[in-house]
Amino acid sequence: MAEKITPRLENYPKWYLNVIQEAGLADNSDVRGCMVIKPNGYAIWENMQRGLDRMFKETGHVNAYFPLFIPMSYLAKEEEMAEGFAKECAVVTHYRLKAEKGQPLKVDPTAELEEPLIVRPTSETIIWKSYKSWIQSYRDLPLLINQWANVVRWEMRTRLFLRTAEFLWQEGHTAHATAAEAEAETMQMVKVYAKFAEEFMAVPVLVGPKTEGQKFPGALYTLCIEAMMQDGKALQAGTSHFLGQNFAKAFDVMFTTPDNKKEYAWATSWGVSTRLIGGLIMTHSDDQGLVVPPRLAATHVAICPLGKTEADRAPALAAAQKLAAELRALPREEFFGYEPIGVQIDNDLKTSPGYRFAKHEVRGVPIRVEVGPKDMEKEIPTCIVARRDYLYQVELEPELNHQKKNEVPLVTSAESIVRALKDMQRVLFERAKKYRDARTVTATTLEEFAALFPVKGGDKDEEETELNKLQFVYAHWDGTRETEDMVQKKYKATIRCLPFDGPMEPGTCPFTGQPSARMVLFARAY
């Protein structure tokens, strides 16, 4: 059978879409720019939700839910936000259709809303409208609320998971009595995101503030996490905003201080979305399909009993069931401390072993176990444990002495599997970090910078397929919006952030010759 997935080096964007399709993560829908998230993709999102939600709760947050529709006038109350989102808002103007026999359905012109509603692109406005009535005293603060929701941003160009017109996310919205407290919250939450990205997704990230030009509309500043994809492009994976008193002022949210004075509340907001799934795919997956770090996998182990007939297979099937039960019975702390291990027995008699192996690989199941008659005949029965992360990587990292398949005694296979899962989580992170660090460079002169972000003569395909060529580039910057805009226009590279642990020495801006406080991180971005 022909290879179904376009190799990454041939065409990276096409590979990305192939993986999503073949792994059963999502479909394009008939509604332009919107996606259908299929069970396999949604399972990853559910695991992301679980991990994040736990971390939010551990930092004192609670969940609530606010309406999908927002009166248009609310958005208008915060000027920067209105300007920032005006061009991508879906608007509801009517509340009724007209259905007459033999006539096409149409909007009932007599059912026009007095005030149009927008579908939330983000919920600061409607949430702060509520906060106005919830916050009276300093005793009501801090207010630490998160919501899991969908939002709509009418993007011109969409890509599955990375940028869709509707997407799922969480948005935290907090109110505090002091600026310092709100700023600490902003920092705390970006660190939560960084921890989640690195420990759950096995995606290394850089943390730091956005530039003035790239911050969220309505924010005083934005902190973000940035990840490198396999093609060297950057992906903004999460943001945490210090909103100052902008929304409190827009919605008149004042509280009484202990010394009986009135003050506006201080705000933060922070969010990550289903875009993380896109980032996960483009960090770990390979030409054979999806690779999912164990902490986010719904199914961790697929056991394939082998044997031609039901009778041939019976002993192997029994062994598979025993192993599955053993794995499922493991105490949670034996795995990652909470979710139980997901085990699936693929006992399909009608498909060949190769087909089943390939199916689980393309879908990103971390561990596959093969057990068949040959294993069961042995004095000490064994099984084959195959790790998804070793496949097709062997030639890339020969020093790690990867083994595609390991034969282990059945009696010890459960521990072998748990050990492998833990190791895989670590290996994926280290591999991604090594990849990113090897592709992070410094440019001190304009010539160096220009060579790192070549602009081709129009052939976009060629440009996008040059895997390994794009890099993260540290360079000085004079701090002005003009220079930032010029670089974006000329080199299609943006300042991703000013990483907290990046180089801090002052220097000279290669673009203007002006003094620069520190180097910043440039990259092409999704």
Next chain:
RNA sequence: CGGGGUGUAGCUCAGCUUGGUAGAGCGCUUGCCUUGGGAGCAAGAAGUCGUCGGUUCAAUUCCGGCCACCCCGACCA
């Protein structure tokens, strides 16, 4: 909103130039065969050819309108 392109089976597409009412591969169903890396053979089901109109004895094919989608640009946290 400008420039280009495409709408034919579940999917990817051929056929149209030169009009005569439709094909392939994959997928699906069934049977045989096959079981430690995506097998093979055979049979079968499946399409108002985007839509509306025009020309014609006859339109998937030619002409026009419309609609949808894709690519490039613009735009885009």
